[in-house]
Amino acid sequence: MATQEELHQAALKIGRANPEGRHGASTYLKHLDYSVLQQCIHCGMCLPTCPTYDETKLERNSPRGRIALMRLIADGRLEVTQAFGQELYFCLGCLTCETACPAGVRYGEMFEHARADIEHVSVLRNPGRDLVRALTLRWMFTRPRTLRALGRLIWLYQAGGLELLVRKLKLTRFLPKRLRALEPLTPRVQRNFTDALIRPIETPANRKYRVGLLTGCVQDLVFSHVNRDTADVLLANGCEVVTPRAQFCCGSIHVHNGELELAKQMARRNLDAFDLRHLDAVITNAAGCGTHLKNYRHLLQDDPAYADRAAEWSGKMRDIHEWLAQIGIRPPAVSTLQTVTYHEACHLCHGQKITRQPREILKAIPGLDLVELPESTWCCGSAGVYNITQPEMSQKLLRRKMANIVTTAAQVVASANPGCSLQLLAGVRASNLKIRVAHPISLLAEAYRKGA
Amino acid sequence: MDKIAANLVRMLGAERVLWEREHLATYGFDGTAALHGDAACVALPKTTTEVSDIVRYAAQNKIPIVTRGSGTGLSGGSVPVPGCIVLCLVQMNQVLELDPKNLTIQVESGVVTQRVAELTDAAGLLYPPDPGSMKISTIGGNVAENSGGLRGLKYGVTRDYVMGLEVVLANGETAFFGNKCVKDVAGYSMKDVFIGSEGTLGIITKVLLRLVPKPRAKKTLLATFSQLDAAAETVSAIIAAKVIPCTLEFLDRITVKCVEDYAHVGLPLDAEAILLMETDGHPVVVEEEAQQMAEIARNHGATAVQLAQSAAEAARLATARRAAFSALARMSPTTILEDATVPRSELANMIRFIQQTAAKYEVTVGTFGHMGDGNLHPTFLTNEKNAAEMARVEKAMEEIFEQAVRLGGTITGEHGVGLAKKAFLRKAIGDASLGLMRQLKRTLDPNNILNPGKIFD
Numbered sequence: 001m002a003t004q005e006e007l008h009q010a011a012l013k014i015g016r017a018n019p020e021g022r023h024g025a026s027t028y029l030k031h032l033d034y035s036v037l038q039q040c041i042h043c044g045m046c047l048p049t050c051p052t053y054d055e056t057k058l059e060r061n062s063p064r065g066r067i068a069l070m071r072l073i074a075d076g077r078l079e080v081t082q083a084f085g086q087e088l089y090f091c092l093g094c095l096t097c098e099t100a101c102p103a104g105v106r107y108g109e110m111f112e113h114a115r116a117d118i119e120h121v122s123v124l125r126n127p128g129r130d131l132v133r134a135l136t137l138r139w140m141f142t143r144p145r146t147l148r149a150l151g152r153l154i155w156l157y158q159a160g161g162l163e164l165l166v167r168k169l170k171l172t173r174f175l176p177k178r179l180r181a182l183e184p185l186t187p188r189v190q191r192n193f194t195d196a197l198i199r200p201i202e203t204p205a206n207r208k209y210r211v212g213l214l215t216g217c218v219q220d221l222v223f224s225h226v227n228r229d230t231a232d233v234l235l236a237n238g239c240e241v242v243t244p245r246a247q248f249c250c251g252s253i254h255v256h257n258g259e260l261e262l263a264k265q266m267a268r269r270n271l272d273a274f275d276l277r278h279l280d281a282v283i284t285n286a287a288g289c290g291t292h293l294k295n296y297r298h299l300l301q302d303d304p305a306y307a308d309r310a311a312e313w314s315g316k317m318r319d320i321h322e323w324l325a326q327i328g329i330r331p332p333a334v335s336t337l338q339t340v341t342y343h344e345a346c347h348l349c350h351g352q353k354i355t356r357q358p359r360e361i362l363k364a365i366p367g368l369d370l371v372e373l374p375e376s377t378w379c380c381g382s383a384g385v386y387n388i389t390q391p392e393m394s395q396k397l398l399r400r401k402m403a404n405i406v407t408t409a410a411q412v413v414a415s416a417n418p419g420c421s422l423q424l425l426a427g428v429r430a431s432n433l434k435i436r437v438a439h440p441i442s443l444l445a446e447a448y449r450k451g452a
Numbered sequence: 453m454d455k456i457a458a459n460l461v462r463m464l465g466a467e468r469v470l471w472e473r474e475h476l477a478t479y480g481f482d483g484t485a486a487l488h489g490d491a492a493c494v495a496l497p498k499t500t501t502e503v504s505d506i507v508r509y510a511a512q513n514k515i516p517i518v519t520r521g522s523g524t525g526l527s528g529g530s531v532p533v534p535g536c537i538v539l540c541l542v543q544m545n546q547v548l549e550l551d552p553k554n555l556t557i558q559v560e561s562g563v564v565t566q567r568v569a570e571l572t573d574a575a576g577l578l579y580p581p582d583p584g585s586m587k588i589s590t591i592g593g594n595v596a597e598n599s600g601g602l603r604g605l606k607y608g609v610t611r612d613y614v615m616g617l618e619v620v621l622a623n624g625e626t627a628f629f630g631n632k633c634v635k636d637v638a639g640y641s642m643k644d645v646f647i648g649s650e651g652t653l654g655i656i657t658k659v660l661l662r663l664v665p666k667p668r669a670k671k672t673l674l675a676t677f678s679q680l681d682a683a684a685e686t687v688s689a690i691i692a693a694k695v696i697p698c699t700l701e702f703l704d705r706i707t708v709k710c711v712e713d714y715a716h717v718g719l720p721l722d723a724e725a726i727l728l729m730e731t732d733g734h735p736v737v738v739e740e741e742a743q744q745m746a747e748i749a750r751n752h753g754a755t756a757v758q759l760a761q762s763a764a765e766a767a768r769l770a771t772a773r774r775a776a777f778s779a780l781a782r783m784s785p786t787t788i789l790e791d792a793t794v795p796r797s798e799l800a801n802m803i804r805f806i807q808q809t810a811a812k813y814e815v816t817v818g819t820f821g822h823m824g825d826g827n828l829h830p831t832f833l834t835n836e837k838n839a840a841e842m843a844r845v846e847k848a849m850e851e852i853f854e855q856a857v858r859l860g861g862t863i864t865g866e867h868g869v870g871l872a873k874k875a876f877l878r879k880a881i882g883d884a885s886l887g888l889m890r891q892l893k894r895t896l897d898p899n900n901i902l903n904p905g906k907i908f909d
Binding site for chain 2: 004007016038043047060065066072087101104
């Protein structure tokens with residue numbers, strides 16, 4: 001017993017102990033198709049591409065290690081434990097391992113089931129975490145109007161000068177340490193949200209296609225101009241744009257945080273909001289949403305009322321770059337001289353395997369010099385809410401990303417995911433750089449406007 | 453168990469000792485199918501002195517030690533034995549010296565092979581051994597397994613590039629064997645005893661490697677065949693024509709499909725077999741050899757011979773080929789990779805035998821391999837939960853090994869014996885060899901603490 005206590009104390013000191021020792025049986029991993037878990041042959045090809053393994057060199061922090069644990073749990077040889085919970089929340093969910101895996105292992109699917117188990121068994125629960133989850137996952141991100149009202153409040157706070165005052169008076173020092181560190185990350189909320197910028201239906205003169213536009217949550221509040229730019233680019237290329245009002249969150253934040261049932265609810269509401277029969281495609285400009293939106297087919301496959309529509313939805317879902325490459329774009333005529341580097345959002349290059357199309361779009365802009373970014377597919381550390389839940393690892397990744405960006409000497413870093421853009425903006429600010437962060441589609445829209 | 457961990461914590465600190473179940477389970481296997489073991493704890497030393505301290509402690513207390521790097525082995529060599537200390541050397545990853553005057557590089561054993569390749573390439577040099585797992589495998593692991601790769605035909609294997617080794621012996625003493633001299637006959641070549649010893653004789657902590665100048669030119673060809681035999685005969689004919697290309701890689705139809713599914717490099721999906729052929733060296737010689745190989749391939753029934761148009765395309769093809777084993781895992785839940793090797797004149801014979809055996813036992817086998825070395829990788833695509841099929845796989849495997857030995861070959865060309873091929877070793881090498889190996893093991897590791905039960909009991 002003495003040695004056990006000694007080890008426990010040693011583990012406590014380095015933050016590796018699980019004082020509560022909570023655990024419970026699996027529900028989700030256990031019912032996952034076993035062949036998905038069996039697919040991994042532990043060859044190790046994923047290891048060098050995993051940002052967390054690269055940092056720690058510990059097997060547990062690698063895809064292969066995590067899959068081994070998930071398989072033990074599915075086999076009933078290990079319970080869902082607190083340490084397992086911590087491990088799966090240390091994972092970025094960047095899906096780099098899926099790109100690296102020659103065997104075609106569907107890590108994302110296992111990861112979502114594992115996090116669902118962790119929430120179901122509540123191995124990580126504490127009052128603060130529960131409150132934040134209830135406020136965000138259950139309240140804000142299930143009610144688009146609430147989210148917008150909250151956005152409006154933040155805008156008032158920021159635009160009305162109160163934020164400046166708070167910062168001047170250093171009032172943030174009264175916040176708990178964790179929140180204080182996060183305060184500078186608060187995104188700049190836009191004056192106008194998407195509904196104020198895009199009419200429900202906009203039709204170009206030369207209509208060739210009819211597409212639905214997803215406006216997103218963060219995109220809607222913080223980057224609503226990207227939505228306007230997307231609509232403009234679509235219109236310029238002969239697409240009628242249908243934008244249903246007050247859309248629901250796609251549910252990716254839910255599925256990535258272990259709320260599978262809520263994610264299904266969100267998916268159903270979005271399916272109800274779009275009349276798929278009259279659309280050639282449904283367009284998203286947020287990579288993180290896109291991967292999940294394309295997955296509705298699997299998410300709702302057991303729901304008799306929605307399975308067919310979900311399959312049709314997945315068939316029609318296109319990332320904006322993918323869609324433009326498919327239909328072919330009209331190249332802009334007027335040039336703006338600028339050097340641009342392209343950061344690849346994980347859920348675009350790994351989640352959707354879209355790497356060529358955004359570059360083609362950027363290269364089609366006259367005067368734009370595209371400089372390749374070293375380690376362009378390495379996660380920037382945003383990873384959904386990872387920069388909030390795992391600030392230390394997230395900051396390490398951001399520093400690595402910024403160092404790579406600096407070597408390109410680019411004036412603009414293009415990124416096609418709102419989460420990445422926020423993270424990169426924070427990086428630019430922290431290093432006092434003069435680098436613009438922009439969506440590739442915004443750069444294209446600007447070129448069109450300049451030529452108009 | 454806890455006592456071992458607690459003692460190691462006193463030596464290394466808690467950060468570099470793992471004892472929790474969620475950690476241990478992730479060190480319970482390597483790249484081999486269906487082999488697992490439970491360690492008492494994992495130690496992550498950073499220096500030779502730490503390794504030596506751990507070995508002394510283990511020797512005093514007769515605790516087994518299983519050394520590993522990235523755990524990509526394919527014979528179970530680094531699978532823990534019950535209650536052992538797993539000595540994981542990935543944190544010993546310092547590059548110590550690149551010496552262009554003597555054409556050597558010295559690294560700690562946890563350095564990843566790819567890094568050695570990149571560093572030497574940047575200096576205009578080449579470290580030729582390039583095992584399939586080089587992206588993540590460690591040099592220490594490569595030496596301990598005497599790994600091969602895609603360039604064995606012309607350049608040989610890891611052993612041919614090791615000039616010196618630092619080894620921690622079973623009693624905790626540290627020794628350096630070898631030096632930077634091209635010639636050295638001062639006594640037995642002790643480094644050669646440890647190369648390929650699979651962690652059973654000592655713990656390799658530093659490696660001094662020989663480098664060669666980077667070849668000035670390279671050409672990669674892809675030949676397509678409608679019959680397996682024709683590919684094998686092409687290889688034998690190329691070698692008989694006294695052409696030694698650096699690479700002659702073979703993939704059969706199943707493997708081509710899996711690799712193409714993963715890598716999208718434009719491999720011909722309708723071929724029964726393809727040969728990836730590469731020649732390197734002086735530009736004039738490369739040009740001549742490439743033409744000669746293309747001609748031989750066509751004369752032996754190649755339906756098409758294509759030349760890679762750029763270095764990037766050639767690299768994509770080689771990378772795709774390196775993924776063959778893992779890509780085959782797309783087909784079935786369990787993938788068992790074998791490593792039978794025969795003299796090159798017997799290739800066509802061996803390939804036919806593998807096909808017949810697979811048909812006889814009604815099992816699916818994808819075959820690829822380093823044909824220029826006679827090193828084949830028949831890969832069984834099966835399901836470990838299907839006991840009846842697994843039994844047939846075992847039988848088929850045994851017959852393939854026996855045939856390889858009968859043809860003057862070996863049961864393993866580059867993966868090692870480990871646990872997976874232990875049962876076949878005696879047949880392959882004979883009693884005298886095995887007896888001498890045992891004697892050597894007893895001499896160097898009298899307490900039998902270093903990776904016990906691997907290679908032989």
